[in-house]
Amino acid sequence: MKKILMIALLSTLVFNLSSWGQGMLTFFSQDGQKFWVIINGEKKNMQAQYNVKDIPVTFQWGKVTIKFEDNKIPDINKTVQVVDVDNNWCHVKYMIKKDKKGKYVMNNLDATFDVITTTTTTTTNSTTTSTTTQPTENVPVNTTVTTTVPQGTQTQTTNTQNVNFSQTTNMNPTGVTTTVTDPVTGETITLGANINITGVNTTGVSTTTTTTSSTTTGTTNTTIQNKPPVTTNTQTINNQPDHYVMPGYNGKVGCPWPMKENDFAEAKASVASKSFEDSKLTIAKQVTSSNCLLCSQVKEMMSTFSFEDTKLEFAKFAYDYVYDLNNYYKLNDAFTFESTIDELNQYVNSKKK
Template sequence: MAQQQTNLVFFSEQGEQFLVVLNGVQQNFNPQTNVKVTNLIQPYYKVKIRFVDGRTPDIDKTINFNAGTETTFIVKKTKKENYVLRWLSEVPIMQAPQNVANQNIVVFSTMPPVDPALNGTVNNTTTTVVHSETNAPSQQSGNVSMGVNINDPELGVNMNINVNASETGMHTQNNTTTYSQTQTTTTYSTGSTGGQIQRPGVNGYTGTVGCAWPMDATSFSNAYASIQSKDFEDSKLTIAKQVIKNNCLSSDQVKQIMLLFDFESTRLELAKFAYGYTYDIGNYYLLNDAFDFESSIDELNSYIEGYQR
């Protein structure tokens, strides 16, 4: 019997952006307010709703649903100011609404998502190495013994001859051992250039991450110029927080923004605010160079140690 597929829909009541993680694998690349995950075949999934505001704790919940349905769950805030995930509705999958506005639809995957803006493809290259071994020729020897008796009455000859001979030669046995080793290399390439994807500022980073992926170079350059164009510190800070709150940055990008401010206190305030919106939080020590006083570094470290993601 064919397995019935199921869709899951998650949306936030107040428009908070989030990432959906199913069985430990992130499904949507960019934070969204409404996410539909399709092609699910199991009756149970471990769900994590990961908020990107840097303050709201994740929601962890095991959910179950009927096969062949589209089941909707709502992310909402309780009277105690806690966020919960609640079942809302269920319809047969053939009756589910199509083309819902502002809904991000993703196909369930056991691999982390690739940035959809890159229009990328996955290339698998398989290399097989075949190795053969043939036994080397071996030296062999042998002895031959032969007796000859000649008797000729007419000539009056009677002879006995004994012949002993030895032979040494090379013998080759064709015993060949063959084995193969296969290695598969996966690379992501863009649809436009076919080149390998290069990520700005965090190439090779494998540590803990705080958000989906930092801004691309062009978007960050535009945001940086917008902040820099303001004359007053307060105006710069307001725009900087707007940019950070609605994006994901690298530690290096946060540091560049910090250096636009003249006052140590403003830089410290911005560093605290940006921590929850930073991708490579393991590199956050890079921000220490933007401070003039050790006390600011100590205060930021204390903030990070007490931070609850």
């Protein structure tokens, strides 16, 4: 009984462990400064190193402290994440470097996110069926068209093909049978009719064969009179608006013509294809500064970024290139922290003054 209980507990434990997600963290120093990594109060490397890699973690967000071997360098305290915008577990690599003021920092813009994937092999049996299609024979038809056009008159003469066919009629005491042979296809067509004749004795069978030749020629004359052209004076009135009209929106307009959906989709895909956060931000700013965006498009572009501060920086930048300015509050749903929302609202209010 104890063995059964132990097996059940172990099975439950294995199932729970397998259902947990896991990410990885790596930290490295650009100039070779050695450091310790402390995650949620736990030191991960006993000896100071300049590259601490492949640290497994089971949280999506966590507190990290970088403590340098050189105690003159201040610690770096930062909240890190190990999932991307779609909540996929990632191996996140952070670079530690000096900023323009000479202070050691660890920026989200310098981090890379590599999604951790599980490979599944599937074998599929497939059957290929080959179908052969025989070509269809085309039967040529001889048709001659002659067109003669004198000045001021157009005459069209059409000569139709001569058609010869054979017809055989058989008459016997019980009916009449007519056989016709198609001259083009060679197909034999038989037409029959039953005839009951009372009181007539027929002692023989009479067969009559008739060959008929038919020729049809048609000529069509068409006369076209040349008339002088008629000139009509037309005045064009342009009622096209000078900017895009969004259905249901009556607020302030920041720019006239938002990007078309297919053009925006290509631009967004280009931004999302980049690995580094700063590269994504640079391209997104280039696209935005050359176009006019809807608030919904700004929000979609923000979804390509992994970090909160990058989303905020882009939202501030894009405000000057947005069509429906009164809808900018809808970007608040793209942020995780209330403090970020407050900072964006303060920025927008300052632009309105």
